[in-house]
Amino acid sequence: xxxxxxxxxxxxxxFGPQVTVPASMQAxxxxxxxxxxxxxxxxxxxxxxxxxxAFHDRLTLEHCTEIVTMNDRPLTAVRxxxxxxxxxxxxxxxxxxxxxxxSAGNTGVLMAMAKLVxxxxxxxxxxxxxxxxxSLNDKSVYMLDLGANVxxxxxxxLQFAVMGSVMAEKVDKISQPRISLLNVGEEAIKGNxxxxxTAELLKQTAQLNYIGFIEGDQIFNGQTDVIVxxxxxxxxxxxxxxGVANLLIEHLQQASKSNWSMRVLSLIAKPFLxxxxxxxxxxxxxGASLLGLRGIVIKSHGNADQQAFFNAIKQAISEVEQQVPxxxxxxxxSILLEKIC
Numbered sequence: 001x002x003x004x005x006x007x008x009x010x011x012x013x014x015f016g017p018q019v020t021v022p023a024s025m026q027a028x029x030x031x032x033x034x035x036x037x038x039x040x041x042x043x044x045x046x047x048x049x050x051x052x053x054a055f056h057d058r059l060t061l062e063h064c065t066e067i068v069t070m071n072d073r074p075l076t077a078v079r080x081x082x083x084x085x086x087x088x089x090x091x092x093x094x095x096x097x098x099x100x101x102x103s104a105g106n107t108g109v110l111m112a113m114a115k116l117v118x119x120x121x122x123x124x125x126x127x128x129x130x131x132x133x134x135s136l137n138d139k140s141v142y143m144l145d146l147g148a149n150v151x152x153x154x155x156x157x158l159q160f161a162v163m164g165s166v167m168a169e170k171v172d173k174i175s176q177p178r179i180s181l182l183n184v185g186e187e188a189i190k191g192n193x194x195x196x197x198t199a200e201l202l203k204q205t206a207q208l209n210y211i212g213f214i215e216g217d218q219i220f221n222g223q224t225d226v227i228v229x230x231x232x233x234x235x236x237x238x239x240x241x242x243g244v245a246n247l248l249i250e251h252l253q254q255a256s257k258s259n260w261s262m263r264v265l266s267l268i269a270k271p272f273l274x275x276x277x278x279x280x281x282x283x284x285x286x287g288a289s290l291l292g293l294r295g296i297v298i299k300s301h302g303n304a305d306q307q308a309f310f311n312a313i314k315q316a317i318s319e320v321e322q323q324v325p326x327x328x329x330x331x332x333x334s335i336l337l338e339k340i341c
Contacts, residue, residue, distance in 0.1 A: 002033065003033045003034075003035065004033060004034060004035070004099045004100075004317065004320050004321075005034075005035040005036070005037060005097065005098045005099060006027075006034065006035075006036050006037070006098060006099065006100050006101070006102060006313065006316055006317070007037050007039065007088075007089035007090070007092040007093055007097075007098035007100070007101045007102075008020060008024055008036055008037065008038050008039065008089060008101070008102050008103070008313070009039055009040070009068075009085045009086045009089045009101070009102070009103035009104070009105055010024075010038040010039055010040035010045050010085060011039075011040040011041065011044075011064070011067045011068075011084075011085040011086075011105070012068065012085065012086060012103040012104040012105025012106075012300075012302075013103075013104030013105060013300065013301075013302045013303070013304060013309075014070075014104075014302050014303045015303075015304075015305075016040070016044070017040060017041075017044050017045050017047070017048050018048065019104070019304060019305060019306050019309050020038070020040075020104065020309055021038065021045055021048035021049060022048060022306045023306045023307075023309035023310040023313060024036045024038060024059065024313070025049070025053055025055070025059070026306065026310050027310055027313045027314070027317075028055040028058050028059060029054075029055065031317060034058065034317065035058040035059070035060070036058065036059055036060070037060040037061075037062050037089075037092060037097075037098060038059065038060070038061050038062065039062045039064050039085040039086075039088045039089045039092075040062075040063075040064055040067070040085040041063070041064065041067075041085075042061050042063040045061055046061070062088060062092075064083060064084060064085040064088050065083050066081050066082075066083045066084040066085070066087075067081075067084055067085060068081050068084045068085070068086045068087075068105050068106050068109050068110075069106065070105075070106050070302065072106055072109055073108070073109075074106075074108040074109050074111065074112035074113075075112065077106070077109040077112070077113070078109070078112050078113055078116055081109070081113075086103050086105050086106075086109065086110060086113060087113055087117075089101045089102075089103060090113050090114055090117045090118065090295075090297065091117060093117075093118065093295040093296070093297070094117045094118055094295065099296065099316075099320040100295070100296035100297065100298060100316040100317075100319065100320050101114070101295070101296070101297045101298070101316075102287075102297075102298045102300060102309075102312050102313055102316050103297075103298075103299060103300065104299075104300035104301060104302055104304050104309060104312070105302070107129075107147060107148070107299055107302075110290070110297065110299055111127065111129075111148050111290060114127065114290055114293055114295075114297045115127055115293065118293045118294050118295040118297070119293070119294050120292050120293060120294070121292055121293065121294055121325060121328060121329045121332070122329065122332070122333075123159070123329070123332040123333070124159055124163075124292035124328075124332070125155070125156050125159065126148070126149050126152075126156055126159075126292065127148055127290045127291060127292040127293050128144045128145040128146075128148055128149065128159075128160045128163060128231075128290070128291050128292055129144060129145055129146040129147055129148040129231065129234075129288045129289070129290060129291075129299060130142055130143065130144035130145070130146065130160075130163065130164055130167060130288060130289050130291050131143060131144075131146055131238070131287065131288040131289070132172075132287075133219065133220065133241070134220060135220050135221065135222035136220060136221055136222045137222035138222075139172075139174075139222055139225070140168070140172045140174075140225075141219065141220070141222070141224065141225060141226075141227060142164045142167050142168050142177075142225065142226045142227070143164075143182075143219070143226075143227040143229070143234060143237070143238070144160050144163065144164050144226075144227075144228065144229075144234065144291065145160055145229065145230060145231040145234050146231060146234040146235055146238050146288055147231045147232075147234060147235035147238075148231050148290065149230060149231040150230065150231045150232040150235075151230060151231075151232065152194065152230040152231070153194060154194055154197035154198040154200075154201055155201070157181070157194070157195075157198040157201075157228055157229075157230070158198060158201045158202065158205070159292070159332070160228050160291075161179050161198075161202060161205075161208055161210070161226065161228045162208065162328065162331050162332055162335060163291040163292055163328050164177070164179065164226035164227075164228060164291075165177045165179055165208055165209070165226055165331070166324065166327045166328045166331050167226075167289070167291065167324065168225045168226050169327075170322040170323075170324060170327050171318055171319065171322050171324070172225075174225050176209045177209060177225035177226050178209050178211045178223070178224045178225045178226065179202065179208055179209055179210045179211065179224070179225070179226045179228060180210075180211055180212060180213065180214040180218075180223075180224040180226070180227050180228070181195055181198060181199055181202070181210075181212070181213050181214070181227075181228050181229070182213075182214060182215075182216070182219070182227050182228065182229035182233060182234075182237070183195050183213040183214070183215065184215070185213065185215060186212065186213045186214065186215060187213075188213075190213065191213065194230075195213075198228070199212075199213070205335055207331070207334060207335055208335075211224060214227065216237060219237065219241075287299075287300060287311050287312035287313075287314070287315035287316070288300075289315065289319060289324075291324070291328065292328065293325065294325060295325065296316060296319045296320060296324065296325065298312050298313075298315050298316045298319070299312075300312035
């Protein structure tokens, strides 16, 4: 396996180096072909790296004098945060010295900086945030957009479908991924004009396996592989899902402590419950990809813990190995050629 280097924004997210540095060391221990460049305040970062750490030769610290905060506005940060850990990590990808960037920082700023520095692929108007979700049949479901674009036209949603299909096929090895449009009903007459127009475009694109509309309660039933929607709908769906998952986990944990009979039942069912709870935890699926760029950028949850950020690093490695940007470009060119012919 070829060596690869990742550029990590060590200062991003709610916890910064407290999470990003241990997760980076965990990744270096797990992947012997991996090198990591950590961007941020070197004095802070070094506090979390023990002298006994065995892989110092594959860990590089890049000192940065600025940090992107969660309150920074995208346009302001693009102009005024050129020396920030986030910007420097993206710059390293653009310069060809890193294969991907991972950050838990401000989503809007990450989107704006990545689009400015890396540019979009030919045929892509806007990058989209995509993440993998669990399903009843244990197969991955890719959903996009998750908040990068709150308003989209039908052509943009078609591009999202292409990108999601490539992710499902190349990363999860799903042959002819099934693509669905998230809508307020399954019937053809349901939905707004943009959704209806997108459905027609998808039907006319023979290279995509479009299977129709799905509703919100079908997101996790395993009957589709790629779910397409605009960022407004997608972000609300994702956050609602995370909230419900955390609510159920908390209720189950409280119930196991409520009385003697529930504690006994909990002990008997513990192996099964543990498996279910692990599947429901949002952290298991941390790592949303900014698809459509000429480089790989992974957005981690801002409140990610060490394991969640580690999962985001694994997602970056997987996309590098599968050459996702070039695969998307190939698919778009093939579809465009088909339309011309």
